[in-house]
Amino acid sequence: MSNQDNPATTNDREESMSQVTGSQASNTRDRNANNRSVSSHSLADVANARLTKVGTPTISGSGLEARGIHAWFGSKHVLEDISLDFFTGTVTALIGPSGCGKSTFIRILNRMHEFIPTAALAGQVILDGKDVYDSGVDVTKIRLKVGMVFQKPNPFPSMTIKENVLSGLKLSQLKIENADELLESCLRRAGLWDEVKDRLNEYGGALSGGQQQRLCIARSLAVNPQVLLMDEPCSALDPGSTLRIEETIRELSDSMSIVIVTHNMQQAARVSDYTGFFLSDGGPGRLIESGTTNDIFTNPREKRTEDYVSGRFG
Amino acid sequence: MSQTQFAVKPARPWKLSIRSLIPDILGAFFTVFGSLAIVAITPLKGKLGFALVLITLAIITATTVSWLRKDRKAAMNSRTTVLVYIAAAFVIIPLTSILYEVVRLGTAGFSLRIFTEDMSVTASDTDLSEGGLLHAVIGTAYVVFFATILSTPIGVLTALYIVEVKGRFAGLVRFFVQAMSGVPSIVAGLFIFAFWMIQMGNAYSGVAGAFALTVLMIPTVARTSEEVLKLIPQDLREAGLALGATQWRTVATVVIPAAKSGLVTAIILGIARVVGETAPLLVTIGGADAVNLNPLDGNMSAFPMYVWKNLLIGSPNAVSRAWLGLFVLMVSVLIFFAMARYFSSARRRSA
Numbered sequence: 058m059s060n061q062d063n064p065a066t067t068n069d070r071e072e073s074m075s076q077v078t079g080s081q082a083s084n085t086r087d088r089n090a091n092n093r094s095v096s097s098h099s100l101a102d103v104a105n106a107r108l109t110k111v112g113t114p115t116i117s118g119s120g121l122e123a124r125g126i127h128a129w130f131g132s133k134h135v136l137e138d139i140s141l142d143f144f145t146g147t148v149t150a151l152i153g154p155s156g157c158g159k160s161t162f163i164r165i166l167n168r169m170h171e172f173i174p175t176a177a178l179a180g181q182v183i184l185d186g187k188d189v190y191d192s193g194v195d196v197t198k199i200r201l202k203v204g205m206v207f208q209k210p211n212p213f214p215s216m217t218i219k220e221n222v223l224s225g226l227k228l229s230q231l232k233i234e235n236a237d238e239l240l241e242s243c244l245r246r247a248g249l250w251d252e253v254k255d256r257l258n259e260y261g262g263a264l265s266g267g268q269q270q271r272l273c274i275a276r277s278l279a280v281n282p283q284v285l286l287m288d289e290p291c292s293a294l295d296p297g298s299t300l301r302i303e304e305t306i307r308e309l310s311d312s313m314s315i316v317i318v319t320h321n322m323q324q325a326a327r328v329s330d331y332t333g334f335f336l337s338d339g340g341p342g343r344l345i346e347s348g349t350t351n352d353i354f355t356n357p358r359e360k361r362t363e364d365y366v367s368g369r370f371g
Numbered sequence: 372m373s374q375t376q377f378a379v380k381p382a383r384p385w386k387l388s389i390r391s392l393i394p395d396i397l398g399a400f401f402t403v404f405g406s407l408a409i410v411a412i413t414p415l416k417g418k419l420g421f422a423l424v425l426i427t428l429a430i431i432t433a434t435t436v437s438w439l440r441k442d443r444k445a446a447m448n449s450r451t452t453v454l455v456y457i458a459a460a461f462v463i464i465p466l467t468s469i470l471y472e473v474v475r476l477g478t479a480g481f482s483l484r485i486f487t488e489d490m491s492v493t494a495s496d497t498d499l500s501e502g503g504l505l506h507a508v509i510g511t512a513y514v515v516f517f518a519t520i521l522s523t524p525i526g527v528l529t530a531l532y533i534v535e536v537k538g539r540f541a542g543l544v545r546f547f548v549q550a551m552s553g554v555p556s557i558v559a560g561l562f563i564f565a566f567w568m569i570q571m572g573n574a575y576s577g578v579a580g581a582f583a584l585t586v587l588m589i590p591t592v593a594r595t596s597e598e599v600l601k602l603i604p605q606d607l608r609e610a611g612l613a614l615g616a617t618q619w620r621t622v623a624t625v626v627i628p629a630a631k632s633g634l635v636t637a638i639i640l641g642i643a644r645v646v647g648e649t650a651p652l653l654v655t656i657g658g659a660d661a662v663n664l665n666p667l668d669g670n671m672s673a674f675p676m677y678v679w680k681n682l683l684i685g686s687p688n689a690v691s692r693a694w695l696g697l698f699v700l701m702v703s704v705l706i707f708f709a710m711a712r713y714f715s716s717a718r719r720r721s722a
Contacts, residue, residue, distance in 0.1 A: 167613060169612070172609070172612070174537075197615045197617055198615065200612065200613055200614065200615045201614070201615030204613065204614070205609075205613040207606055207610060207613075209606060211604065211606040211607055211610045213607060213611075213625050213628075213629065214607075214629050215625075215628035215629045216628070224611075224614065224625075225614040225615065227624055228611055228614045228615065228616035228620050228621065228624055228625070229614060229615035229616055229620075230620065276614070277613075277614070280614060280615060
């Protein structure tokens with residue numbers, strides 16, 4: 058395994074990851090391993106480092122797919138012809154300057170877009186082979202399968218930590234037998250268990266911002282979604298909490314597909330397998346380029362992508 | 372190191388020293404004695420004249436002192452400060468004087484016995500050692516209780532329609548709720564009188580009074596609930612919906628619990644709004660001197676009715692009874708407002 062060429066990055070987790078991800082694209086990884094020895098910290102290196110760590114993701118079928126999405130608010134065309142696949146077991150980062158429609162796009166994926174009174178839409182969002190916007194689709198079932206974590210941590214203020222985690226079951230009227238087991242597993246997966254296991258009956262508002270956000274992640278996990286949408290989940294958090302949440306994202310990505318909107322290029326490079334670059338030139342937002350995170354950060358096809366990821370504008 | 376730490380004492384360097392306050396104190400003395408002097412030597416007489424002179428002189432003195440000591444900006448600041456204090460005094464003086472009078476005259480005949488007797492065997496003119504206001508306590512309790520039972524669901528659901536459902540008629544409903552809160556209370560009473568009693572042939576009863584108070588209470592409950600629900604962040608609703616909940620489920624499990632203490636405040640404010648209403652009760656409950664335990668039928672009394680009736684009789688003992696009724700009513704309203712304040716501050720603490 059190429060990982061072992063590079064003793065500095067070898068640990069248990071990487072070994073297990075490389076076993077999971079199999080042997081494809083070993084050439085690329087050899088090259089990456091060589092790049093690693095150069096001690097610079099460009100985003101390309103960060104992206105490569107991740108690839109070296111987790112390997113190219115195994116693509117086990119596409120769970121969620123956006124086809125030709127257009128969106129409007131009133132008469133304002135805000136998204137134009139976005140098509141993007143999200144593979145199970147991968148993390149997709151959406152990057153781009155503010156106001157280019159990234160958040161609108163992920164809200165379209167779990168049908169939160171329709172809560173804005175003036176919103177309109179064209180195109181399809183395919184989940185498990187079916188358009189989620191088909192008439193007769195039960196929208197609450199869609200949102201159970203496609204969970205969401207918001208920019209600002211928003212635990213339910215009237216509920217304790219325990220009730221917050223299990224609130225999804227109550228809200229969607231699901232029955233479960235071993236609630237305590239689920240509580241622990243969700244909090245463990247969100248990386249919060251050790252910090253809150255002795256204070257499960259305190260109110261969620263008593264936690265720090267980073268803990269609250271991980272509580273919100275645990276809350277989304279309790280209903281076992283296939284896809285988790287994260288709208289700038291770390292933008293209100295300090296670097297330490299951000300790191301914890303990134304670890305959480307990496308652990309979760311084994312079992313579900315994650316879509317994360319971020320303004321932090323380093324973060325996109327660190328956590329994602331695929332990256333989509335959105336840009337609006339005053340008109341509607343477009344998907345300028347998408348591909349593996351490695352490609353976007355090392356050799357983007359588009360000049361605009363290169364300019365953005367290297368910080369020359371935006 | 373530790374020694375320097377011991378040497379440091381907490382101080383408040385921004386606090387004014389007594390020395391710097393001397394001009395202000397002198398100014399205050401000048402204002403008071405100057406006013407007295409003006410009232411004494413000019414034709415301006417009486418308390419009202421003194422108050423007018425005092426206000427004018429206070430503004431002039433404060434402005435001048437600040438201008439001489441500092442500058443024009445400070446003078447304007449002092450002038451506005453004095454104006455604000457005067458405005459506050461205009462509010463506080465009548466309020467405290469009402470409180471003082473009610474307590475002074477109302478506590479005269481107060482004893483716990485008044486909560487065990489009614490006026491069925493006692494004439495209003497007799498000494499206050501006989502008779503009581505149990506019938507008024509029971510009447511007000513019935514009327515307000517039923518009004519609360521009726522108006523709470525209607526008011527809260529109206530607020531939910533306006534804020535959560537945002538239905539097509541939300542704006543119209545909102546307009547009508549606002550218009551309803553301006554309806555004179557006698558109109559609410561006459562509405563029930565005309566509809567429930569004349570049209571449908573019912574007699575005076577506690578529930579008729581409760582209906583009339585409901586008409587008055589709904590707008591207060593609905594508008595306060597609306598404001599409370601609007602304070603709940605949109606984020607929480609979206610978080611609930613994003614977990615696969617229906618809208619009703621989100622409202623019931625997330626929004627209402629988060630707004631609970633505010634909604635309780637809304638109900639208490641509604642009660643405080645109607646508990647002292649007299650006019651709508653005059654035409655709906657009829658008034659009585661005996662305890663009536665049946666809210667569905669028969670004349671009923673209530674605090675405002677009791678006060679009104681005794682005041683009309685006009686003999687010294689009857690008027691004392693009226694003050695007593697006012698005192699007990701006012702204390703109960705104060706308790707309601709204190710509860711409202713307590714619950715609304717509890718909401719702030721948990722947020």
